[in-house]
Amino acid sequence: MGTAENLIRGGSGPVRPAEPPEYWRYTLHLASLAAAPDEADEAERVAAVLRDPDRVMAESAVVTHLDRRAARLLADERFQDWARAVGAALEGRAFPVARLREWSLLNSVNQGEPWSAAELSGASDWCQRTAVALLTSYEALRLLADTGRTRRVRHAAAQRLLRRPSL
Numbered sequence: 688m689g690t691a692e693n694l695i696r697g698g699s700g701p702v703r704p705a706e707p708p709e710y711w712r713y714t715l716h717l718a719s720l721a722a723a724p725d726e727a728d729e730a731e732r733v734a735a736v737l738r739d740p741d742r743v744m745a746e747s748a749v750v751t752h753l754d755r756r757a758a759r760l761l762a763d764e765r766f767q768d769w770a771r772a773v774g775a776a777l778e779g780r781a782f783p784v785a786r787l788r789e790w791s792l793l794n795s796v797n798q799g800e801p802w803s804a805a806e807l808s809g810a811s812d813w814c815q816r817t818a819v820a821l822l823t824s825y826e827a828l829r830l831l832a833d834t835g836r837t838r839r840v841r842h843a844a845a846q847r848l849l850r851r852p853s854l
Contacts, residue, residue: 749777
């Protein structure tokens with residue numbers, strides 16, 4: 688006997704629905720993306736998820752995966768190769784492309800590579816909050832403490848700067 692989440696009881700026993708609800712497809716997409724063995728396979732899986740007929744759900748699953756994967760790779764030298772591979776599969780999808788671009792900015796700051804103060808100052812609230820939480824760059828934290836988009840970002844960056852020796 689199965690659970691109510693994935694089975695519908697019929698007269699003669701449980702029957703799988705022809706197409707699972709969006710929630711279950713979302714969960715299956717996340718599991719598939721997480722199981723990708725390498726960047727090329729991951730890019731193919733991202734493209735497959737983005738072909739789902741529910742565009743909003745598909746993009747949400749891809750962005751959730753990008754967030755999880757990019758956070759793990761942020762300090763890794765493989766980040767750029769991963770971003771290039773996955774980025775090619777995001778063509779024409781504004782929100783996932785923007786999120787990957789922001790993760791690439793965070794990676795540049797984190798790795799000590801050149802980055803633009805204007806780009807970080809103009810980044811989304813999400814990106815600035817993530818930067819304050821994850822980055823240790825004095826310059827980035829000072830910039831966000833001074834010019835962050837929201838009071839929340841400015842305050843959090845200022846607090847991180849006060850605790851700077853522990854960074």
